[in-house]
């Protein structure tokens with residue numbers, strides 16, 4: 001059997017693509033991936049997804065899952081381990097199982113990079129965050145740390161400075177690698193202090209973050225900084241390794257598109273964080289999922305497959 005469309009990924013982009021594709025009569029097959037539900041499974045309250053003033057990330061993803069499943073979308077567990085877009089219909093492999101399809105929506109997301117500290121995982125959603133725009137609101141009038149020295153760390157520090165009590169940027173080197181304009185914004189902002197040559201070596205707190213241990217990399221001394229929030233802003237890794245050599249991918253691993261959802265391969269579309277270098281928000285990922293499904297439908301109609 002050749003599928004009309006296979007959707008890869010079960011985050012907001014993948015489930016939305018599935019809902020649209022199903023309602024368009026494409027009978028989509030969705031491959032959920034090892035991290036079913038995607039990044040929002042890692043967080044607690046989500047307060048910026050329209051229609052929900054506050055909902056737990058995993059509950060929101062359960063609702064999206066139930067919506068797609070309730071319509072009748074077919075879903076399988078597992079990761080796509082290999083694709084072959086050089087033949088048509090395209091081939092996809094999940095473990096040893098081979099699937100054929102006339103079109104594909106890639107919605108494999110991007111994984112936030114973390115420091116790898118044991119307490120970081122334990123306190124995630126309880127003061128540890130990977131997203132200032134998502135969680136900054138919860139830290140009004142509180143002290144926070146931002147870890148990193150690139151554009152996203154500068155962006156997060158400037159954003160947070162407008163709402164929190166104090167921002168301390170902790171950076172391992174003696175200069176930022178962010179663009180000059182972003183650096184200047186941070187360095188000229190009196191509300192932000194920078195700890196150069198410093199590293200967060202532990203995050204403190206029982207049920208929520210109460211501080212961080214920061215090591216001075218020049219002297220080796222460790223000091224405890226009382227904060228209620230630790231924002232990790234050391235970048236994202238798009239989940240695109242499996243597509244390398246099959247479609248155009250930029251140097252950071254994001255899928256290159258035509259500006260919308262088309263990849264460099266006809267009939268292969270993408271949606272969500274896997275191609276989003278800027279916004280990385282669930283509602284936007286969902287929007288891209290809708291667009292990709294609509295494009296897939298148009299493509300299949302033009303090819304007279306439907």
Ligand SMILES: Cc1cc2nc3c(=O)[nH]c(=O)nc-3n(C[C@H](O)[C@H](O)[C@H](O)COP(=O)(O)OP(=O)(O)OC[C@H]3O[C@@H](n4cnc5c(N)ncnc54)[C@H](O)[C@@H]3O)c2cc1C
Pocket residue numbers: 008009010011012013014031032033034035036037038039040042043045046047048049078079080081107108109110111112129130131134135239242271272273274280281282283285
């Ligand atoms: C801690 C945290 C808190 C956040 N809070 C908010 C918030 O409050 N509000 C907000 O709008 N956004 C928030 N975000 C951002 C939001 O989670 C993302 O923008 C959104 O999840 C992106 O959706 P996506 O569908 O593109 O990808 P993802 O959610 O990353 O989902 C990707 C999916 O692809 C699957 N996958 C990956 N590789 C493969 C493969 N090889 N084969 C099959 N499947 C694969 C994964 O299993 C996963 O299901 C937060 C992110 C984090 C990390």
